[in-house]
Amino acid sequence: MDKNWWKESVVYQIYPRSFYDSDGDGIGDIKGITEKVDYLKDLGVDVVWLSPVYESPNDDNGYDISDYKAIMKDFGTMEDWEELRDELHNRDMKLIMDLVVNHSSDEHYWFQEAKKSKNNPYRDYYIWHPGRNGREPNNWKSSFSGSAWEYDENTNEYYLHLFSKKQPDLNWENPELRREIYDMMKWWLDRGIDGFRMDVINFISKVPGLPDGKVKEGEKYASGSKYFRDGPRIHEFLQEMNEEALDLYNVMTVGEMPGVGVEEAQKYTDPSRNELNMVFQFEHMDLDSGPNGKWDLKPLELTDLKESITKWQVGLNGVGWNSLYLNNHDQPRIVSRFGNDKEYRLESAKMLGTFLHMLQGTPYIYQGEEIGMTNVQFDSIEDYEDIETLNMYKEKVEENGEDPASVMESIYAKGRDNARTPFQWNHTKHGGFTTGEPWIKVNPNYLNINAEQAVEDEQSIFHYYRELIRLRKKHPIIVYGDYQLILPDHEKIYAYMRNYEEQKLLVVCNFSDDEVEFKLPQEISFTAEESMIGNYGYGEFPSDSYAAFTLKPYEVRVYKGK
Ligand code: NOJ
Numbered sequence: 001m002d003k004n005w006w007k008e009s010v011v012y013q014i015y016p017r018s019f020y021d022s023d024g025d026g027i028g029d030i031k032g033i034t035e036k037v038d039y040l041k042d043l044g045v046d047v048v049w050l051s052p053v054y055e056s057p058n059d060d061n062g063y064d065i066s067d068y069k070a071i072m073k074d075f076g077t078m079e080d081w082e083e084l085r086d087e088l089h090n091r092d093m094k095l096i097m098d099l100v101v102n103h104s105s106d107e108h109y110w111f112q113e114a115k116k117s118k119n120n121p122y123r124d125y126y127i128w129h130p131g132r133n134g135r136e137p138n139n140w141k142s143s144f145s146g147s148a149w150e151y152d153e154n155t156n157e158y159y160l161h162l163f164s165k166k167q168p169d170l171n172w173e174n175p176e177l178r179r180e181i182y183d184m185m186k187w188w189l190d191r192g193i194d195g196f197r198m199d200v201i202n203f204i205s206k207v208p209g210l211p212d213g214k215v216k217e218g219e220k221y222a223s224g225s226k227y228f229r230d231g232p233r234i235h236e237f238l239q240e241m242n243e244e245a246l247d248l249y250n251v252m253t254v255g256e257m258p259g260v261g262v263e264e265a266q267k268y269t270d271p272s273r274n275e276l277n278m279v280f281q282f283e284h285m286d287l288d289s290g291p292n293g294k295w296d297l298k299p300l301e302l303t304d305l306k307e308s309i310t311k312w313q314v315g316l317n318g319v320g321w322n323s324l325y326l327n328n329h330d331q332p333r334i335v336s337r338f339g340n341d342k343e344y345r346l347e348s349a350k351m352l353g354t355f356l357h358m359l360q361g362t363p364y365i366y367q368g369e370e371i372g373m374t375n376v377q378f379d380s381i382e383d384y385e386d387i388e389t390l391n392m393y394k395e396k397v398e399e400n401g402e403d404p405a406s407v408m409e410s411i412y413a414k415g416r417d418n419a420r421t422p423f424q425w426n427h428t429k430h431g432g433f434t435t436g437e438p439w440i441k442v443n444p445n446y447l448n449i450n451a452e453q454a455v456e457d458e459q460s461i462f463h464y465y466r467e468l469i470r471l472r473k474k475h476p477i478i479v480y481g482d483y484q485l486i487l488p489d490h491e492k493i494y495a496y497m498r499n500y501e502e503q504k505l506l507v508v509c510n511f512s513d514d515e516v517e518f519k520l521p522q523e524i525s526f527t528a529e530e531s532m533i534g535n536y537g538y539g540e541f542p543s544d545s546y547a548a549f550t551l552k553p554y555e556v557r558v559y560k561g562k
Pocket of ligand 1 (some may be wrong): 063064163199
């Protein structure tokens with residue numbers, strides 16, 4: 001297997017709006033991030049991924065870009081951004097930027113032009129169609145509720161928007177549009193960035209003719225994903241993007257890919273195909289959803305998690321590369337989701353972190369994960385800001401008459417604002433995030449959960465994450481070893497081995513509130529030499545007990561041996 005810096009790195013994701021506000025306007029900003037660069041260095045991460053900081057009307061918090069080459073005023077200036085880049089680079093950290101090119105904002109110059117007339121030179125940068133029998137051109141639904149089409153009176157046509165109506169989809173069939181995107185990428189690369197995280201990049205190639213999807217019973221619109229996910233020209237477009245832009249630089253790429261399967265991901269990440277270094281897949285994030293999608297709550301079955309993770313670990317080993325994540329700005333907080341954010345918050349957060357960082361792939365930490373930030377429950381829907389949540393609430397409660405209390409329950413479990421409450425820096429007002437009024441309320445638990453306290457306390461999740469990162473630098477097996485599942489049917493313990501050259505790692509995780517007996521299966525050959533890390537006192541458990549022991553609630557142990 002090739003050795004690469006991005007395989008050996010740990011990435012930290014920053015959602016700038018919620019990270020740190022340096023000027024008291026209630027919105028996180030770039031200078032705020034720069035002030036916290038030493039905190040990141042202290043944690044030990046190698047790469048920072050910035051969620052979008054470009055000019056945007058903020059219909060979807062920056063994922064609707066109106067100028068790809070300008071910094072959002074709320075966040076600061078280009079000089080602020082250059083300073084952040086330099087402060088990261090001076091500390092040997094890298095900076096990757098979000099690339100959102102499945103769609104732009106409807107306030108982007110291209111779209112402003114495009115909607116002027118059917119003959120406008122920018123018209124074909126977007127996807128326009130006449131209506132069908134007085135209705136939308138097809139039956140696709142938007143990810144943010146309702147139809148994926150918006151009618152434009154001026155030209156009597158509809159445009160496609162897979163997300164909000166302020167996020168029109170770009171037409172990748174148009175070579176001029178593609179050229180503009182590659183030029184824009186080079187413009188950023190020339191400014192010294194170290195790579196891109198690419199937003200819903202497996203949606204950019206649509207099946208010609210945009211056929212209807214199948215409408216589920218009781219629903220108005222269909223998922224069209226079959227006709228735009230991993231579409232017919234996606235691999236060609238990504239290869240072209242490499243030839244035209246990325247190949248000229250030594251950078252990393254990660255493609256966000258909802259619904260991608262492991263076979264397709266093999267193609268996306270196989271280095272010989274020159275497409276992407278890794279993808280964000282979502283299978284493990286969908287295991288606690290029922291047949292009706294993310295708001296349809298279902299408890300996680302540990303055996304499902306094993307099956308899914310194992311498929312990806314084995315499927316990409318030696319072929320491509322995995323990204324490893326349990327949190328991001330679209331997902332609820334993992335300690336509240338797969339752990340126990342009350343009685344066992346510390347233990348379960350550390351266990352989940354260990355589980356993830358010991359797998360094969362590049363680990364991503366989402367801001368606040370390293371201090372065990374939790375989900376939030378605001379009393380009123382008025383306190384929520386996320387467009388996906390608000391549109392869904394409106395559709396379910398106001399249009400379909402569903403019970404508001406049960407819709408709120410699903411928002412508490414799955415809403416994206418769980419991840420977007422301000423970072424909790426200390427115990428002062430608003431968690432020290434801002435001296436003004438925060439754009440979204442702070443989670444009231446900042447009094448007990450905050451970075452200042454975590455940095456001071458040697459037993460904190462923060463220090464434990466530091467140790468996980470340090471171990472990765474020290475032991476190549478954590479990066480390059482292969483993966484082998486043991487005890488596939490156990491409902492509470494997730495245990496796996498890593499193998500590399502003459503070495504082995506045994507990782508044993510208790511995913512439950514109970515004490516559980518672990519027994520190493522006889523057919524597994526392993527002899528522990530060292531207890532590497534665990535969450536009930538770092539690596540202080542006895543190394544000779546590896547073959548059979550009792551795990552405390554959410555206990556994790558990692559043994560190194562032969
Ligand atoms: C995925 C991003 O992570 C999410 O936040 C955004 O709403 C959609 N793509 C649309 O850009």
